[in-house]
Amino acid sequence: MTKVTIRNLTKIYGQAIKAVDSISLEIPSGEFVSLLGPSGCGKTTTLKMLAGFESVTSGSIAFDGDDVVAVPPEGRDIGMVFQNYALFPHMTVRGNLAFGLEMRKVPKAEMQRRIDATLDLVQLGPYADRYPRQLSGGQQQRVAIGRALVIEPRILLLDEPLANLDAKLREEMRVFIRDLQRRVGITTVYVTHDQAEAMTMSDRVVVMFGGKIAQQAPPSDIYDYPVSREVAGFVGQVNFIDGFVASVDGDLACIETPFGPAEVPAKTRGRGSAVTLALRPEAIDIVPDTAGHGIPATVVSSYFSGAILDYTLAMADGTKVDVKTIARTRFEPGAQVRLSVDAHRFWPIEAA
Amino acid sequence: MARQALNIYSVIIYIFLLLPIAVVVGASFNSGEFLTFPPQGFSLRWYVAFLNNEVFMRAIRTSLWIAAVAMVVSGIIGTMAAVYYVNYAARSKETIRIAMLSPLLLPEVLTAISLLFFVYAVGIGTTTMFGLLVGHVLITLPFVFMNVTSSLEGYDPDWSMAAQSLGASRWTRFRRITLPLIKPGVFSGCLFAFVISFDVFTISFMLKSIGSSTLPIQLFDYLKTNYTPEAAAVSTVSIVVTILVVIISEKVLGLRVHRF
Ligand SMILES: Nc1ncnc2c1ncn2[C@@H]1O[C@H](COP(=O)(O)OP(=O)(O)O)[C@@H](O)[C@H]1O
Ligand SMILES: [Mg+2]
Numbered sequence: 289m290t291k292v293t294i295r296n297l298t299k300i301y302g303q304a305i306k307a308v309d310s311i312s313l314e315i316p317s318g319e320f321v322s323l324l325g326p327s328g329c330g331k332t333t334t335l336k337m338l339a340g341f342e343s344v345t346s347g348s349i350a351f352d353g354d355d356v357v358a359v360p361p362e363g364r365d366i367g368m369v370f371q372n373y374a375l376f377p378h379m380t381v382r383g384n385l386a387f388g389l390e391m392r393k394v395p396k397a398e399m400q401r402r403i404d405a406t407l408d409l410v411q412l413g414p415y416a417d418r419y420p421r422q423l424s425g426g427q428q429q430r431v432a433i434g435r436a437l438v439i440e441p442r443i444l445l446l447d448e449p450l451a452n453l454d455a456k457l458r459e460e461m462r463v464f465i466r467d468l469q470r471r472v473g474i475t476t477v478y479v480t481h482d483q484a485e486a487m488t489m490s491d492r493v494v495v496m497f498g499g500k501i502a503q504q505a506p507p508s509d510i511y512d513y514p515v516s517r518e519v520a521g522f523v524g525q526v527n528f529i530d531g532f533v534a535s536v537d538g539d540l541a542c543i544e545t546p547f548g549p550a551e552v553p554a555k556t557r558g559r560g561s562a563v564t565l566a567l568r569p570e571a572i573d574i575v576p577d578t579a580g581h582g583i584p585a586t587v588v589s590s591y592f593s594g595a596i597l598d599y600t601l602a603m604a605d606g607t608k609v610d611v612k613t614i615a616r617t618r619f620e621p622g623a624q625v626r627l628s629v630d631a632h633r634f635w636p637i638e639a640a
Numbered sequence: 641m642a643r644q645a646l647n648i649y650s651v652i653i654y655i656f657l658l659l660p661i662a663v664v665v666g667a668s669f670n671s672g673e674f675l676t677f678p679p680q681g682f683s684l685r686w687y688v689a690f691l692n693n694e695v696f697m698r699a700i701r702t703s704l705w706i707a708a709v710a711m712v713v714s715g716i717i718g719t720m721a722a723v724y725y726v727n728y729a730a731r732s733k734e735t736i737r738i739a740m741l742s743p744l745l746l747p748e749v750l751t752a753i754s755l756l757f758f759v760y761a762v763g764i765g766t767t768t769m770f771g772l773l774v775g776h777v778l779i780t781l782p783f784v785f786m787n788v789t790s791s792l793e794g795y796d797p798d799w800s801m802a803a804q805s806l807g808a809s810r811w812t813r814f815r816r817i818t819l820p821l822i823k824p825g826v827f828s829g830c831l832f833a834f835v836i837s838f839d840v841f842t843i844s845f846m847l848k849s850i851g852s853s854t855l856p857i858q859l860f861d862y863l864k865t866n867y868t869p870e871a872a873a874v875s876t877v878s879i880v881v882t883i884l885v886v887i888i889s890e891k892v893l894g895l896r897v898h899r900f
Contacts, residue, residue, distance in 0.1 A: 374802040376803070387808075387816070388807060391807035391812070439807070
């Protein structure tokens with residue numbers, strides 16, 4: 289398997305459009321990495337440079353230490369899955385899978401064996417002799433993945449492969465692709481603007497904004513310990529809470545907030561300095577007003593969405609707070625409630 | 641009501657367009673000496689005369705040969721031009737389109753005269769059939785270009801990219817992916833090229849070399865001095881050849897002729 293090393297990779301379109309701005313990334317062999325970010329942040333451009341379809345303005349890309357910047361796509365040995373699948377319409381499923389093997393002059397017998405094995409892998413055995421137009425979206429997607437994998441490429445690249453599928457199928461395919469990737473053990477770069485997709489599938493999420501990497505970390509770290517407002521906001525709903533440093537005790541700082549004290553890792557700021565904290569909506573508990581403890585608040589709205597309730601509440605000073613709870617008792621708009629937060633659930637974002 | 645009126649109107653137009661052809665075909669079976677309609681009795685004698693007429697037979701061979709060459713050359717150049725136009729031409733796109741279609745836009749006689757001056761200016765002249773072939777390629781090129789361009793509009797560039805990522809070189813991508821997928825456009829373009837070349841008069845008239853009369857030219861020459869049903873027989877054969885080419889291509893190659 290292949291380790292991918294990207295150093296100071298930059299792509300400038302025309303004179304001034306910096307689509308990718310000096311990104312550096314090390315992808316260990318067998319890892320599943322997602323490039324996550326809003327539309328236009330440079331994900332596709334990065335992927336195309338990895339595949340060789342887009343020239344590199346500066347910087348380097350190496351597979352297992354070999355620089356591949358000068359190697360054309362047909363020589364890079366990559367498996368690529370396109371958003372609209374790009375299956376060859378004039379070839380059957382088997383023909384699509386055979387194409388890459390024919391390019392590699394794989395002997396007939398081995399070719400059959402590998403195609404059959406791959407058809408099993410993507411659960412398309414019975415569909416081998418169908419044409420792409422005779423398959424459903426999900427099946428076409430699996431053909432596209434099979435076609436990319438059958439050549440046993442060094443790395444697998446996927447650009448928003450689930451964007452054209454309906455919600456239910458999309459969730460099934462997430463699990464399918466993730467399982468497949470684990471079984472094959474191939475180094476994978478997955479581009480998406482859907483945070484849930486990136487979170488559920490990846491070993492590591494690389495969040496990009498404006499051509500730059502904002503943060504790269506395992507999904508739970510991205511979610512719990514975002515480095516900036518943008519990252520925190522992009523990977524899920526979040527409340528930003530203003531507070532100030534009340535005391536510093538070794539590695540821990542105690543922050544005074546409207547929700548009571550918060551304990552966060554100490555940064556270099558001294559006592560009294562202002563800090564912005566991120567607080568996830570599900571980290572807040574709502575209890576009835578009669579409980580007698582917690583911060584008073586009023587329910588502004590509550591929406592039921594199956595397993596969870598989405599609340600917006602107003603604090604005494606008018607500040608709005610988003611809260612998610614599992615749907616048990618439901619507080620109606622206008623109800624007086626109290627909020628309680630575990631001091632450890634806060635996370636400091638750069639001071640505003 | 642309105643629909644019925646339209647139907648009747650359409651039928652009348654078709655009759656108006658097709659009647660002369662029917663008259664020519666009818667006249668070719670004349671047993672009399674003169675080109676008259678309705679024919680005086682039924683006979684195939686003028687077809688026999690045509691088949692025995694060495695001049696006409698040479699002309700039809702010349703026409704078929706030129707049409708075949710024009711079709712192949714136009715097919716190749718027109719397809720390449722269309723591929724370039726759709727995939728690579730950026731700012732020059734409009735210029736290329738107009739240049740490619742200009743043989744259709746300009747009066748044929750103007751194209752023919754300019755070309756005549758040109759072949760003499762560059763020393764090709766009309767002693768060989770080369771200039772004539774160039775003219776036929778030129779006049780048939782827009783048909784290939786238009787047909788291939790329209791089938792390329794439905795071609796997803798990701799198909800080529802997918803093939804490339806699977807290891808296919810540029811030529812392999814063209815041969816295995818692009819060409820098969822734009823084949824209907826290429827074939828109907830070539831079909832048009834063949835039929836147009838077989839039919840073209842002015843270009844051939846200006847650029848023909850000694851002994852390279854095409855069928856339309858020979859027919860024209862013949863009609864200057866003769867007025868027998870043999871001319872109708874020649875015309876009928878030429879119509880039948882055209883229709884046969886269309887039918888055979890559709891049936892044998894299994895083509896639907898595409899939208900423009
Ligand atoms: N071929 C191109 N020419 C000029 N600008 C481009 C081109 N491709 C992409 N861009 C620009 O580069 C930026 C990044 O694009 P892209 O990588 O496609 O973003 P993403 O995939 O994250 O949505 C965008 O601002 C886009 O407009
Ligand atoms: Mg994109």
